[in-house]
Amino acid sequence: MFGARIGEQGVVSRDIYREAMARVGSAVHVVTTAGPAGRHGFTASAVVGATDDPPTLLVCQNRSSDANPAFKTNGVLCVNTLAAAQEDLSPVFAGMTMCDMAGRFAAAAWDTLATGAPVLRGALVSFDCRIVQVVETGSHSVLFCEVAAIATGEGHEGLIYFGRGYHPVRLKDPG
Numbered sequence: 219m220f221g222a223r224i225g226e227q228g229v230v231s232r233d234i235y236r237e238a239m240a241r242v243g244s245a246v247h248v249v250t251t252a253g254p255a256g257r258h259g260f261t262a263s264a265v266v267g268a269t270d271d272p273p274t275l276l277v278c279q280n281r282s283s284d285a286n287p288a289f290k291t292n293g294v295l296c297v298n299t300l301a302a303a304q305e306d307l308s309p310v311f312a313g314m315t316m317c318d319m320a321g322r323f324a325a326a327a328w329d330t331l332a333t334g335a336p337v338l339r340g341a342l343v344s345f346d347c348r349i350v351q352v353v354e355t356g357s358h359s360v361l362f363c364e365v366a367a368i369a370t371g372e373g374h375e376g377l378i379y380f381g382r383g384y385h386p387v388r389l390k391d392p393g
Contacts, residue, residue, distance in 0.1 A: 253292030
């Protein structure tokens with residue numbers, strides 16, 4: 219196969235895997251929580267719809283993240299899918315700026331829905347969820363999240379991360 223890269227003894231290296239994943243486009247999300255462990259948030263591209271009955275998302279979070287214990291303690295989260303105009307929030311919640319957690323939340327306006335997790339105003343869509351299961355695998359926690367409420371924004375231009383860069387994408391006009 220042209221361009222195939224096979225790891226030794228069938229094991230793919232971290233570098234080969236990361237290079238391959240750069241070819242997979244993903245929506246950009248700011249995932250937030252609030253509760254007894256406080257307000258926390260992080261930027262994620264590893265979010266996927268798992269089932270529609272009950273409506274469930276999978277969210278992958280690095281276990282070494284300072285926010286990881288807070289998400290597990292709070293038991294709720296909101297997946298806020300960024301509109302293209304909100305690109306500047308991605309590095310803020312990825313910890314790539316000098317903002318502490320309070321400063322990250324000060325960078326945008328927030329509401330709440332059913333669970334009390336922060337819902338980003340202007341997000342393309344927000345999925346307000348209860349964490350129903352956590353599976354630890356490799357470097358990450360996989361959070362199984364039942365959707366309790368959904369808020370859709372007015373925007374029609376989303377944001378994807380592809381090839382190690384941000385790219386706007388436009389929703390097809392209904393009609």
